[in-house]
Amino acid sequence: MTQTANKADFPAVDLQNLVSQLAGILPQDSILHEQEDLRPYECDGLSSYRQLPLVAVLPDSVGQVQKIMRLCYSLGLPIVARGAGTGLSGGALPYAKGVLLSLAKFSKIIEIDKDVCIARVQPGVRNLAISQAVDHLGLYYAPDPSSQIACTIGGNVAENSGGVHCLKYGLTVHNIQQIKIVTIEGDLITVGGGGLDSPGYDLLALMTGSEGMLAVIVEVTVKLLPKPQRVQALLAAFDDVMNAGKAVGNIISAGIIPAGLEMMDRLAIKAAEDFVHAGYPADAEAILICELDGAETEVTEQTDAVRDILNNSGATEVRVAKDEQERVNFWKGRKNAFPAVGRISPDYYCMDGTIPRKSLPLVLQSMADMSVKYGLAVANVFHAGDGNLHPLILFDASIAGELEKAEEFGGKILELCIRVGGTITGEHGVGTEKLNQMCVQYKSTELSQFHAVKAAFDHKGLLNPGKAVPTLHRCAEFGAMHVHNGELPYPELERF
Amino acid sequence: MGLKNDISEQLQNRVRLAIEKGEALRIIAGGSKGFYGRDVSGSELSVTQHQGIISYQPSELVITARAGTPIKVIENALSENAQMLAFEPPAFGERATIGGTVACNFSGPRRAYSGAARDYVLGTKIINGKAEILTFGGEVMKNVAGYDVSRLMAGAMGTLGVLLEISLKIVPKPEAETTVMLNLGSEEALLKLQQWASQPLPVSGSCFYQNTLYVRLSGAEKAVREMRQFIGGELLKNADYFWHSVKEQRHDFFKNDQALWRISLASNTPILSLDGNTLYEWGGALRWLKTDLPAQPLRKFSESINGHATLFRTSGKRDEIFQPLPKHLLQLHRKLKQAFDPHGIFNIGRMYQEY
Numbered sequence: 001m002t003q004t005a006n007k008a009d010f011p012a013v014d015l016q017n018l019v020s021q022l023a024g025i026l027p028q029d030s031i032l033h034e035q036e037d038l039r040p041y042e043c044d045g046l047s048s049y050r051q052l053p054l055v056a057v058l059p060d061s062v063g064q065v066q067k068i069m070r071l072c073y074s075l076g077l078p079i080v081a082r083g084a085g086t087g088l089s090g091g092a093l094p095y096a097k098g099v100l101l102s103l104a105k106f107s108k109i110i111e112i113d114k115d116v117c118i119a120r121v122q123p124g125v126r127n128l129a130i131s132q133a134v135d136h137l138g139l140y141y142a143p144d145p146s147s148q149i150a151c152t153i154g155g156n157v158a159e160n161s162g163g164v165h166c167l168k169y170g171l172t173v174h175n176i177q178q179i180k181i182v183t184i185e186g187d188l189i190t191v192g193g194g195g196l197d198s199p200g201y202d203l204l205a206l207m208t209g210s211e212g213m214l215a216v217i218v219e220v221t222v223k224l225l226p227k228p229q230r231v232q233a234l235l236a237a238f239d240d241v242m243n244a245g246k247a248v249g250n251i252i253s254a255g256i257i258p259a260g261l262e263m264m265d266r267l268a269i270k271a272a273e274d275f276v277h278a279g280y281p282a283d284a285e286a287i288l289i290c291e292l293d294g295a296e297t298e299v300t301e302q303t304d305a306v307r308d309i310l311n312n313s314g315a316t317e318v319r320v321a322k323d324e325q326e327r328v329n330f331w332k333g334r335k336n337a338f339p340a341v342g343r344i345s346p347d348y349y350c351m352d353g354t355i356p357r358k359s360l361p362l363v364l365q366s367m368a369d370m371s372v373k374y375g376l377a378v379a380n381v382f383h384a385g386d387g388n389l390h391p392l393i394l395f396d397a398s399i400a401g402e403l404e405k406a407e408e409f410g411g412k413i414l415e416l417c418i419r420v421g422g423t424i425t426g427e428h429g430v431g432t433e434k435l436n437q438m439c440v441q442y443k444s445t446e447l448s449q450f451h452a453v454k455a456a457f458d459h460k461g462l463l464n465p466g467k468a469v470p471t472l473h474r475c476a477e478f479g480a481m482h483v484h485n486g487e488l489p490y491p492e493l494e495r496f
Numbered sequence: 497m498g499l500k501n502d503i504s505e506q507l508q509n510r511v512r513l514a515i516e517k518g519e520a521l522r523i524i525a526g527g528s529k530g531f532y533g534r535d536v537s538g539s540e541l542s543v544t545q546h547q548g549i550i551s552y553q554p555s556e557l558v559i560t561a562r563a564g565t566p567i568k569v570i571e572n573a574l575s576e577n578a579q580m581l582a583f584e585p586p587a588f589g590e591r592a593t594i595g596g597t598v599a600c601n602f603s604g605p606r607r608a609y610s611g612a613a614r615d616y617v618l619g620t621k622i623i624n625g626k627a628e629i630l631t632f633g634g635e636v637m638k639n640v641a642g643y644d645v646s647r648l649m650a651g652a653m654g655t656l657g658v659l660l661e662i663s664l665k666i667v668p669k670p671e672a673e674t675t676v677m678l679n680l681g682s683e684e685a686l687l688k689l690q691q692w693a694s695q696p697l698p699v700s701g702s703c704f705y706q707n708t709l710y711v712r713l714s715g716a717e718k719a720v721r722e723m724r725q726f727i728g729g730e731l732l733k734n735a736d737y738f739w740h741s742v743k744e745q746r747h748d749f750f751k752n753d754q755a756l757w758r759i760s761l762a763s764n765t766p767i768l769s770l771d772g773n774t775l776y777e778w779g780g781a782l783r784w785l786k787t788d789l790p791a792q793p794l795r796k797f798s799e800s801i802n803g804h805a806t807l808f809r810t811s812g813k814r815d816e817i818f819q820p821l822p823k824h825l826l827q828l829h830r831k832l833k834q835a836f837d838p839h840g841i842f843n844i845g846r847m848y849q850e851y
Contacts (some may be wrong), residue, residue: 113762113764114694115690115694115763115764116690116693116762116763116764117693117694137694138694138695139694159640160640160644162638166637166638167637170611170615171638173615173644173647174611174615183824183828187824188824189822189824189825189828190822190825191825193760193802193803193804194761194762194801194802194803195760195761195762195781195782195802195803195804196607196608196612196760196778196781196782197601197612197651197760197804198760198804199804199806199818199819199821200818200821200825200826200829200847200848201648201651201652201656201829201832202601202614202647202648202650202651202652203648203825203828205614205644205647205648205650206643206644206645206647206648208644209640209643209644210643210644213643214643226693226694226695226696226697227696228696229696249555250555252555252557253554253555255578255579255668255669255671256668257667257668294696294698294715294716294719295696295697295698295715295716295719295722295723296719297716297718297719297722298698298715298716298718298719301716301718302716354636354637354638354639355636356556356558356635356636357555357556358553358555358556383638386636386637386638387636387637387638388637388638421634421635421636422634422636423634423636423638423639423640423641424641425639425640425641426636426637426638426639426640427638427640428640429640430640430641430642434641437641438641438642441641441642442641442642443630443631445626445628445630446630446631446632446642449624449628449630449645449835449836450642450643450645452835452836453643453645453832453835454643455831455835456828456831456832456834456835457828457831468642469642469643
């Protein structure tokens with residue numbers, strides 16, 4: 001596993017002095033600085049990047065967060081915020097000479113307003129805990145990342161998390177109404193409001209998905225939705241992945257927006273089947289799971305329509321869940337796909353590109369070709385409805401050079417996504433992992449604009465330094481290895 | 497629709513010149529929303545000629561168009577494929593463009609049920625204040641690479657850059673739509689709207705005025721029919737005309753010289769005890785107020801309930817239109833303005849005097 005050393009461009013701080021200053025803000029047991037205490041914070045869900053912070057702090061009040069921020073600001077000390085650490089892009093990777101700010105103690109649901117269908121919660125509240133807390137009111141919180149049992153709402157806002165239901169119900173940005181943030185200077189600011197909109201710029205959108213680069217989120221007001229009257233799932237098998245891809249387009253073209261529309265390829269189906277025995281057709285090249293929800297009659301009509309579309313698109317088998325148990329079974333394999341793949345390979349590398357749906361056949365074919373070239377298998381699990389791919393590249397980190405090979409393969413997949421008009425990350429974020437691909441997706445002027453936005457919030461560059469947006473120098477170095485069409489990228493920069 | 501309607505280079509040159517001359521620019525397209533916001537001085541930068549749908553494939557649920565494209569052109573193209581803009585934007589004039597609509601983040605009756613213009617913005621191409629043409633976001637549904645600059649442009653009223661192109665997510669048109677009227681008092685109507693909001697019902701528009709609650713239902717034919725029975729009330733004939741008149745502010749309520757205030761607040765806020773005539777929308781979360789009251793008490797009241805008041809239309813002075821921002825928030829706005837428009841040339845003072 002890679003030990004990632006961050007660049008030492010911030011002033012060194014005396015640890016004892018820092019700890020004693022923090023002790024003026026927090027109780028002793030909320031300040032961790034011994035190696036063994038810091039170990040749980042050394043990585044997030046992307047464990048190939050590891051780094052111990054100088055110190056980790058666990059405040060439990062907004063006032064404490066403000067004081068910590070002011071202290072870091074005055075000392076010029078980097079600070080990395082962390083929720084549950086389930087992120088998959090190294091966004092919460094600590095900074096060696098910095099403070100790791102855990103929001104784990106902010107785990108209270110402050111208020112549920114049934115009349116307005118909102119819940120005001122602290123950032124450390126788990127995603128699923130919100131839906132559970134409002135279940136008895138017939139309400140739920142729609143975005144459902146697969147880590148929802150563990151991931152926190154603060155992290156969801158920081159990453160603009162999606163999930164299987166965002167095709168119909170949107171991402172985190174569509175499902176929050178107000179947040180409270182603490183700036184690097186320690187100011188507490190409310191963004192959004194009690195109504196459906198707020199005056200001034202849409203800072204709620206800007207903060208959502210900003211990966212902890214702009215401010216620390218200390219409160220989130222989420223919108224809740226009434227649970228649908230009926231939920232119905234269909235499962236279709238195909239003997240050709242391309243047909244499954246076309247079926248997706250045919251459903252959407254028919255004016256139907258399913259609540260979820262997921263696809264798995266042969267390798268993923270087999271892994272899932274061996275793991276949870278969901279009863280998937282084992283000889284299929286691809287399966288589609290389509291979930292419809294809404295009013296009773298509407299779902300009935302749409303179920304018939306989708307069944308016909310699937311059959312007409314060349315499905316070899318279409319199953320309509322006859323009860324809740326069967327519906328849960330359809331999902332069981334999909335929801336366990338990642339750990340299932342983890343069983344058949346010592347390591348896997350999960351990618352997160354999004355492409356226009358029409359490019360699905362092309363991208364699938366190219367990935368299959370690259371898989372042969374790199375000698376690494378790929379299992380495909382994706383949110384087909386919105387074109388969000390999660391190719392899982394299988395490798396063995398104990399074999400010298402395989403991790404690097406997997407990373408290179410992954411990088412190539414992302415560049416392919418850009419070429420077909422897509423993006424390098426649909427929902428996992430850039431973090432530490434995809435900095436190089438940001439250089440491919442954006443021009444230097446666009447990256448500079450991102451840096452200017454960052455500076456507007458954090459002119460000392462202390463919040464989550466080195467993540468999300470690459471420096472132009474990094475891009476120049478990366479570009480030197482990836483010359484496209486004989487053009488030298490970033491010609492305006494000096495070469496090293 | 498070809499290249500001849502792409503004037504981005506001319507626009508970029510014009511911005512470059514303005515930077516050199518230290519000249520302020522007033523961005524304009526169809527001119528239908530000139531009534532909205534603070535008065536702006538500066539030389540006119542018109543994007544009207546920058547027109548055309550660049551890409552539209554119905555099965556992708558995305559449309560990309562140049563900013564000067566009339567809303568009508570977009571709506572017609574979508575309609576041919578039984579699709580629509582989910583946020584039902586008011587045009588406020590024949591010449592309204594997609595650029596102006598997104599710049600104002602204007603959304604119509606469907607907003608409370610389907611989301612605002614900003615919710616459907618997937619990508620933008622802009623000219624920033626350094627005369628650079630930049631692209632953010634794209635044509636895909638999910639994209640978290642880089643900050644969400646595209647959505648930030650929605651509602652920024654051209655103060656952060658010149659919109660050149662916009663990609664929007666689109667949705668299928670509902671199979672059936674019907675509107676019912678119920679005779680109710682205001683408190684009862686608000687309560688009803690609240691109850692319906694927490695149930696999975698296919699409501700797509702709501703309006704309350706003069707003891708009548710208008711509720712629009714959209715969806716599959718059978719579902720709409722069932723819901724209509726559940727809600728009761730009387731069927732509204734010419735429903736499209738009614739919603740159009742509310743959306744475009746041609747309804748009788750809007751027809752007098754009094755100032756029109758737009759108060760955005762939590763939907764369960766009780767009936768406002770403010771002098772004036774009120775029309776309710778968005779399940780109670782939007783209240784239009786025709787009043788002669790001065791700004792101060794309205795702002796104060798709105799602030800006290802975590803809402804905000806906008807002086808939407810006035811024949812008087814247009815110096816303070818939007819709810820003032822708290823100190824630290826205003827400071828962030830100023831810095832963001834500086835980040836996009838370092839020379840201070842775009843629509844200076846259109847939103848707030850300070851930037």
